[in-house]
Amino acid sequence: MPIQSDYLERLYAGFIGKNVGIRLGAPVEPAIWTYERIRDIYGDVRGYLKPYRNFAADDDANGPVYFIRPLIEGDNARGLEAIDVERAWLDYAREGIGMFWWGGYGRSTEHTAYLNMKSGIHAPESGSIARNGATVAEQIGGQIFVDTWGLVWPRRPDEAADYAATAASVSHDGEGLAGARFVAACIAAAFVEKNAAAVVEAGLARLPPASTYVRVARDVIRFHAAQPGDWRACQGHLIAQWGYDRYPGLCHVIPNAGVCVLALLYGEGDFSRTVEIATMCGWDTDCNAGNVGTIAGVLYGLSAIPAHYRAPINDGIVLSGISGSLNILDIPTFSRLLASIGYRLAREAVPEAITAALAAGDGERGLFFDFALPGSTHNLRVSDPVAFSVEHRAGLGRDGGNALEFRFERLLREATGRLFYKPCYKRSDFDDERYSPTFAPTARPGQKARIDFRMERWEGERLGVEGYVRVASNGAILPASVLMFPEPGKDYQVEFTLPEVGGSQIDEVGLRITGFSGAKKRDSGRLIVDRFQIGGKARYAIDIAAQSIEFGCVTPFAHDHGSWTIEEGRMRLMSHEACASYSGGHGVGDQRVVAQVTPLAGGSHLVAARCGGAMRGYFAGFDGAGRLSILKNDFGFTRLATAGFAWALGKDYELCLEAVGDRLSLSVDGKALLETVDGTHRSGMIGCGCVEAARALYGPFRVEEL
Numbered sequence: 001m002p003i004q005s006d007y008l009e010r011l012y013a014g015f016i017g018k019n020v021g022i023r024l025g026a027p028v029e030p031a032i033w034t035y036e037r038i039r040d041i042y043g044d045v046r047g048y049l050k051p052y053r054n055f056a057a058d059d060d061a062n063g064p065v066y067f068i069r070p071l072i073e074g075d076n077a078r079g080l081e082a083i084d085v086e087r088a089w090l091d092y093a094r095e096g097i098g099m100f101w102w103g104g105y106g107r108s109t110e111h112t113a114y115l116n117m118k119s120g121i122h123a124p125e126s127g128s129i130a131r132n133g134a135t136v137a138e139q140i141g142g143q144i145f146v147d148t149w150g151l152v153w154p155r156r157p158d159e160a161a162d163y164a165a166t167a168a169s170v171s172h173d174g175e176g177l178a179g180a181r182f183v184a185a186c187i188a189a190a191f192v193e194k195n196a197a198a199v200v201e202a203g204l205a206r207l208p209p210a211s212t213y214v215r216v217a218r219d220v221i222r223f224h225a226a227q228p229g230d231w232r233a234c235q236g237h238l239i240a241q242w243g244y245d246r247y248p249g250l251c252h253v254i255p256n257a258g259v260c261v262l263a264l265l266y267g268e269g270d271f272s273r274t275v276e277i278a279t280m281c282g283w284d285t286d287c288n289a290g291n292v293g294t295i296a297g298v299l300y301g302l303s304a305i306p307a308h309y310r311a312p313i314n315d316g317i318v319l320s321g322i323s324g325s326l327n328i329l330d331i332p333t334f335s336r337l338l339a340s341i342g343y344r345l346a347r348e349a350v351p352e353a354i355t356a357a358l359a360a361g362d363g364e365r366g367l368f369f370d371f372a373l374p375g376s377t378h379n380l381r382v383s384d385p386v387a388f389s390v391e392h393r394a395g396l397g398r399d400g401g402n403a404l405e406f407r408f409e410r411l412l413r414e415a416t417g418r419l420f421y422k423p424c425y426k427r428s429d430f431d432d433e434r435y436s437p438t439f440a441p442t443a444r445p446g447q448k449a450r451i452d453f454r455m456e457r458w459e460g461e462r463l464g465v466e467g468y469v470r471v472a473s474n475g476a477i478l479p480a481s482v483l484m485f486p487e488p489g490k491d492y493q494v495e496f497t498l499p500e501v502g503g504s505q506i507d508e509v510g511l512r513i514t515g516f517s518g519a520k521k522r523d524s525g526r527l528i529v530d531r532f533q534i535g536g537k538a539r540y541a542i543d544i545a546a547q548s549i550e551f552g553c554v555t556p557f558a559h560d561h562g563s564w565t566i567e568e569g570r571m572r573l574m575s576h577e578a579c580a581s582y583s584g585g586h587g588v589g590d591q592r593v594v595a596q597v598t599p600l601a602g603g604s605h606l607v608a609a610r611c612g613g614a615m616r617g618y619f620a621g622f623d624g625a626g627r628l629s630i631l632k633n634d635f636g637f638t639r640l641a642t643a644g645f646a647w648a649l650g651k652d653y654e655l656c657l658e659a660v661g662d663r664l665s666l667s668v669d670g671k672a673l674l675e676t677v678d679g680t681h682r683s684g685m686i687g688c689g690c691v692e693a694a695r696a697l698y699g700p701f702r703v704e705e706l
Helices: 007-028 035-042 059-066 069-073 082-092 109-118 147-151 157-168 175-190 196-204 212-226 231-242 253-266 271-280 285-300 307-313 331-345 352-360
Strands: 316-318 328-330 367-369 388-393 403-411 416-421 448-459 463-471 477-479 491-497 506-515 523-535 539-542 558-560 563-567 570-575 579-583 591-602 604-613 616-623 627-634 637-644 653-660 663-668 671-677 685-690 694-705
Touching: 007 059, 007 147, 007 175, 007 271, 007 285, 007 307, 007 331, 035 231, 035 271, 059 147, 059 285, 069 082, 069 331, 082 109, 082 157, 082 604, 147 157, 147 175, 147 285, 147 331, 157 175, 175 196, 175 212, 175 253, 175 285, 196 212, 196 253, 196 285, 212 231, 212 253, 231 253, 253 271, 253 285, 271 285, 328 331, 331 352, 331 367, 352 367, 388 416, 403 416, 403 506, 416 463, 416 523, 448 463, 448 506, 463 491, 463 523, 506 523, 570 579, 570 685, 579 604, 591 604, 591 616, 591 685, 604 653, 604 694, 616 637, 616 653, 616 663, 616 685, 627 663, 627 671, 637 671, 685 694
Parallel strands: none
Antiparallel strands: 316 328, 367 523, 388 403, 403 523, 416 506, 448 491, 448 523, 463 477, 463 506, 539 694, 558 579, 563 570, 570 694, 579 685, 591 653, 591 694, 604 616, 604 685, 616 627, 627 637, 653 663, 663 671
16 A cells, blocks of 8 residues: 555644644643543643643653664664664663653663663563563553654554554563554554544554453443543543553553543544543543544644644654754654655655755754745744744745745834744753753754745835854854845845854854834834755864753763763763763764863773764773773673773873774874774764763863764
8 A cells, every 4th residue: 555645744743743742731640630630620621731931842752752763773674673672772761861751660661671671681571571560561651652653654554553562562561562552553544544433443453352452442432432422421431440440550551541542532533622632531641642642643634733732832842862962853854754764664765855855954963944844833933922923834935835934023223033943952941851851952063054035025124134143051142144134025045154152052043133224114024934954064162161060961961870060160970880971963973072081080081972872882082091992882882992001090181082984093182092993883972981980070072073
């Protein structure tokens, strides 16, 4: 069955729907929010319950993005094995923080599975009933992480169910795997079925008929047939017959399975009612609303998602994996990436429009925003939402394409406004930090920005437009291009190199407008933006004195084990075990990282390059008394090369690790001392750390993408 022509658009709708549901349900997820309390406090929910400044996504968003990385990075043709997903768990999660709930061994299903895998109990045994018992194995996580497996198998519910079950077996078993199969199959079926009832039946057809999951679903279907207009009565029935009191653990899959089926049926073809009912039912609200949001998004399409739900998403989410640059996710780009996988799995040619857009973004190294998908904004923002607005405009771009409108009205002389993309975040940008996101900028000094636009003037005489960046540490606005005065109706292109920002980060890149009209006159009109692109090779510094500690990490790093802090303008590491800290672009290949390093105790003091995650990368530096080494981490460390060097505690050194092609080289204080060849890791982050107990000072850093 060939993939339909609207595949990408419906996939995009499904992923937006997932995140609408998560954001809607999150405020009433804790156990204190019972069905009755949600009803009594919020009544009939018809919109978001909390106006987040930026929503820090939780495990429901992290899992679908990170656990599908084996298909993003690997060979789509060979199929999926549980060990592939196990490696993604170990590689992209920082142990004990972020990604999912670290509630303790034997209590949190995901934490239990992670510790099993870390100790050598591999998937699928890591998530099995035989290893962990039924209570742990049958919690809800088996279905909440699997949406993307359904999105990459459009119209193929059998394959979607199989892939989802394989992925979920890392952490779940029994009814937990039934949940994975059901949700993924429903999503895949939603690309072809015409209504929610048919989608539910397609999902159930991929489960063992005697499973408890099928039994609760059939009970809801029967109740709906008898009382199709009263979802609250159905939820009362679920509470009485299938409630949490009957199923052990904190959030067992079976009661929540009933809610998912209930919401899909009683939603009656309406996206909003589907996610709202799932939220009002209580129990695991963000999980259930997220799952049915994906299904309903695919089934009903983008036009069914109203603006009051879609606009706050603004095409962007933030995540909590180990890679700070991957944590800043552009939904249209990620949707194209998933769609490209879907075509390859179906053994069909990937459409040129998708491959061209992904290529223009330079893989995961750069950014390319073309506003081609209906309603897409790529998370662009304005400096003052009262004075300025940003909105997608269909057919208003060049050659009749889509574009983004930046509207300004009655701008005073010398007053300014900004249209920008946010490549980095601070703690102050968030209202919630349950899953502790960390950030490495997706736009870095040395890269090139290009913004294509034209202007419409409604009043006024002279408007100035220039490219700019903002400095994260102090909020300073730095002009980055020549100020231009565009004429209405003409096409313009602003190009500039992102400037160095004193060892800080850039947290805005965009256009700044300034009113230059004469006295008693104001500027009104709009800029029509066709393209917003950032790419190329970065060259930047990280000055620890310009950083702060946010979400438990020294910006812009993500720490994995060890104690890290800022001490006298440098990053201090103290650890009793192997640990590392990561920053930089995840998609960067050839690179050079230079860091000042002061060993204070222990024998391991290293800089790192091409780190794909916690379990992959190259490390080099001081490796025991009188020794230098280059090491490879590939789910375990091996030494690639070693040489003698009489380094000393308490002394400052400049370590330089360079990775170009297959060649790895280490220099100390500008002198090349060690070189080797290895082609295992082709791209990844920069960083520093140790492989045994150590204390040291790191920084400042200089990074060059070669």
